[in-house]
Amino acid sequence: MTDQLSNSERIQAGLARRYRAEKRFRLYGIIAVVLAVGFLAVMLSAIGARGFGAFYQTHASLEVTFDEELVKDKDWQGIVKVAMRKSFPDVKARRDKRKLYKLMSSGAGFDLQGMYKADPELLGQTRTVWLPTSDDIDMLMKGQIDRVLAEDDRRVSDKEITWVDQWIASDRIELQFNTRFFTGGDSREPELAGILGAVMGSLLSLTVCLALSFPLGVMTAVYLEEFAPKNKWTDIIEVNINNLAAVPSIVFGLLGLAMFLNFFGMPRSAPLVGGMVLALMTLPTIIIAGRAALRAVPPSIREAALGMGASPIQTVTHHVLPLAMPGMLTGTIIGMAQALGESAPLLMIGMVAFIVDVPAAFTDPATALPVQIYLWADSPERAFSERTSGAIIVLLGFLITMNIIAVFMRKSFERRW
């Protein structure tokens, strides 16, 4: 035992190894972050690249005449057909004419109807208007249909391509901003489908959800944290609340179906019921966040208030609650964001449905944004895959906004002791 190292020598020997270990550890962390950010970037750019097209829609310029007879018959699509025949006077055969009419969207007539309603003076007049083309032509213009393929393998025939090329040559076809995507309800025609119905449905559901879960959640948190005695019962309640936060959301949907629809006889597909189901789901999140926020308020504040002669209720409402509020609101917003992205519980209560009319009241049939995404993803028409990504972008936009508000509130209002 003569070559025994002294303590400092032993430390010296191991030091390099420890530094290396530390460096390695930090490197692992950086790799993890880079990987996570990379995955996120890949996902966002894939959705962005695919969904961006949904914000643009192919329109063609037509010279339409508001013929008195056709207007009287309300044959708006007929006006479009006449204009198409005028644009392509060489097309004579019946079969070809049918093909020609299909270049335009079956909703083009509704645009004319809207124009006429806004201005009845148009009767008998001729105007040049931009009208939406059918989804196949839209896909062709966006390069989603390969022109080089054999004719049988693509949705657009050679004849249709020649017609479109004539349009392109005379600058009468172009991509325009797709306002309908933001102002329309759902449709089976991709070029007419919009997300306003789904956004309104989500908004109505979230309003109900917030109105129910926020007061209930805050009250529960305040009672459990500030007033309730610590005994077996409150322990049981606490375990159950934590449990509820982890229950899969479809279970809440089943509960909603059994309770709200079958027992109380509330209407199917209504945002009112959707909001109530989502409230059940968000309640535990709000309660847990609320209790954490209350616990973060130092006891000295309560003691000072009580010492100055405030009653327990005054202590809570004047001092503790205002200080805990930013934390509670942050939890609420995160809970709401979760509820916004939820579709499984809505399946059971009939909100996964094809609904064209934009809902305006709590009992109108409605869907929600994630449900709309699911329905579009399931549609055969190719143009819907683009709309699906477009709707995902809108949903992500809402989620990011909500989470930024939550972070902002935490940063600017939360007090630390």
Added chain:
Amino acid sequence: MFKKTLMIAAIGGVFAAGAAEARDQIRIVGSSTVFPFSTAVAEQFGKTSSFKTPVVESTGSGGGLKLFCAGIGDSHPDITNASRRIKSSEVKKCAGNGITNITEVKVGYDGIAIANSKKAGKFELTLNDIFLALAKDIPAGEGKLKANDNKTWADVRKGLPNVKIEVLGPPPTSGTRDAFAELALEGGCKTIPWIKAMKKKDKKAYKSLCHTVREDGAYIEAGENDNLIVQKLEANPNALGIFGYSFLDQNADKVQGSSIGGKDVTFENIASGDYPVSRALYFYVKTAHVGKVPGIAEFVAEFTSNKAWGDEGYLADKGLIPMPKTERAKFANDAKEFADLNM
């Protein structure tokens, strides 16, 4: 406390409002296969009539009939779509809940395609090939069975490509899977004489033999989303996929349908009944609701009009295979009179 009281009052108020309101909108539930057609008609109906656009839910054929048969009244749907015919057990269940008058309307046909990527060669299959490739047990000589040991298509039949059997298809909850089992698997099963003879003696054993899909990984359940199957086929040229004709129609540049028994999956072959794996689609109307919920008769008239389900109607554009003219006329007439279901 005040907040709480107010809220309870508010909820109570909404409850009462919801319950008192009579329904002025048609409600449709049922098959996800009929969903694209039903919604197209609903949209057209809503835009061209003075009635509200019907609400269409996609619940699956079985789920739809369950909701449909639950009772009469505003909280129950008026129409259910089905990708198979209503079963006698379901008719009984309906009758038990007071629904004795149901009108059946056959809508048209849907072909089930077995397709692969265009990057690979086209498959020319027979029903027998499909059965031998995908059934759980296959015959090993007269009256004997063995677990399916076919690994490649070449094992199934000489002349088929020597690639691993990999078929992406719908899960058991899907109506497409039921139809596939009944038409393709059983269709192939029946071609073997001693199994066909078994049907008379032991129907149960026959059915389990002919309808059970192998579970050793050759058949991959790919979920209800047909778009997903198309994408997976593109990525894996060796795999085959099972999905509805309308998806094949939309993706003809990426995938090709295999011919079965020498017949290609084309609009004409399905319409004429030559392509063997095709099924009829239906919807059922609760006659008791006609006249109570506004617009049912008009909606059914729109669905059964030539501009919708005719040879060149808008449903054909969506991928529905129309019925022959005489059959259309019969069902349109039944629908007009709301003739009772005849099992």
